[in-house]
Amino acid sequence: MxxxxxxxxxxxxxxxxxxxxxxxxxxxxxxxxxxxxxxxxxxxxxxxxxxxxxxxxxxxxxxxxxxxxxxxxxxxxxxxxxxxxxxxxxxxxxxxxxxxxxxSRAPEMVDLLVQRIEQAASGAEQEASGADWPLDDSVSLVMVGRGSYDPCAQADMKILTEVVANRLPIGQHAVSFYAMAEPKLPAVLDQVASQTDRPSTVIVQPHLLFQGRLYDAIAGQVSQAASRHPEVRFICGDYLGxxxxxxxxxxxxxxxx
Missing domain, CATH: 3.40.50.1400 (Rossmann fold)
Known part of the structure; x- marks a missing residue:
């Protein structure tokens, strides 16, 4: 055949x-x-x-x-x-x-997400001080998906976030969506940044395959959160590519x- x-x-x-x-x-x-x-x-x-x-x-x-x-x-x-x-x-x-x-949660996808998050952290610190910056418990991770009305897809995104977060030496983590599901990204960013034990840095990792309007919109929401919470550093990771x-x-x- x-x-x-x-x-x-x-x-x-x-x-x-x-x-x-x-x-x-x-x-x-x-x-x-x-x-x-x-x-x-x-x-x-x-x-x-x-x-x-x-x-x-x-x-x-x-x-x-x-x-x-x-x-x-x-x-x-x-x-x-x-x-x-x-x-x-x-x-x-x-x-x-x-x-x-x-x-879904193919091992290659999990590995790539971990790599993108590590690159986001390292790239931001090198730009600021010229030195590498290891992830630690002062960093929070917010994963953001496109969003879906399908409850199974929503659950899969939440499980993926747990799997990825467990691979990283970070503090708190949360899942969010751009549309069609709750919680939405701006609300999660405000919540994370307003906690009593708020993180010094929040890395937002878009779970998107390619460049597009959605990635640009998410990056814009991260920038807006940084303006609302100047005491916290917000970093937007790259798409998977x-x-x-x-x-x-x-x-x-x-x-x-």
Whole structure:
């Protein structure tokens, strides 16, 4: 059986974020040289899912492994993508297909988040004093996710935050969301900064794959919190990016099934 991989991204209106998705598609192809890989997008940009499916069919595959590039399982993974894939399969009933799970708490994702948080701490201190700065219990971590109405996705984000925080020598930690779920990021930042035993530093780590309007909006909310609480240093970490770690996490999902 000749297999191919359909990597399905959410899509963004941001040109840089779109380019980064296709950089990741190329990374995944390097991880899986035995299978053709096509990238496609659910929203905003082309190629769409139907076009990506057809490209794999034209390349002669007889089985399509659908890989949603999604952090958690919610409406897109459970409903939107399967519905479109089913429509595609009706046009090619001889093509077998199946869909792997979201990235969730794949070890590569946890490792990458820890790395991003450590980089945020080290980069901020080097900029301020030219020296490395180790994380310690005077630092609080606030993880922020995109947000979802799906309670399972919300719970998955909270568990991921616990897993990441337990890997770091920090003080308190909290989870927040940008939209569609509570608590929202500004409220959590105010709460953390207003505690009697408030931290000296708050690192906010956006749990986002690529550059886009959402990352910029979160960075803006962190900057606003810094203005409201000048006695606390706020640092916004970087997004995950089109890294080999993310590609390896997708590979893990594809090869487990």
């Amino acid at each position: 000749s297999s191919g991989v359909l990597l399905v991204g959410h899509g963004t209106r941001d040109a840089t974020g779109t380019d980064q998705f296709f950089e990741l598609t190329a990374q995944l192809q390097q991880c899986l040289p035995q299978w053709p890989v096509e990238g496609c997008l659910l929203e905003f940009q082309q190629p769409d899912i139907a076009s990506g499916w057809q490209r794999l069919v034209d390349r002669g595959v007889t089985e399509i492994r659908v890989a949603p590039l999604l952090l958690f399982a919610a409406g897109h993974a459970r409903q939107d993508i399967p519905t479109i894939i089913q429509e595609c399969s009706l046009r090619n009933p001889d093509i077998r297909h199946w869909q792997c799970g979201p990235l 089109p890294t080999e770690s993310v590609a390896k996490a997708v590979q893990r999902r594809l090869q487990r099934t």
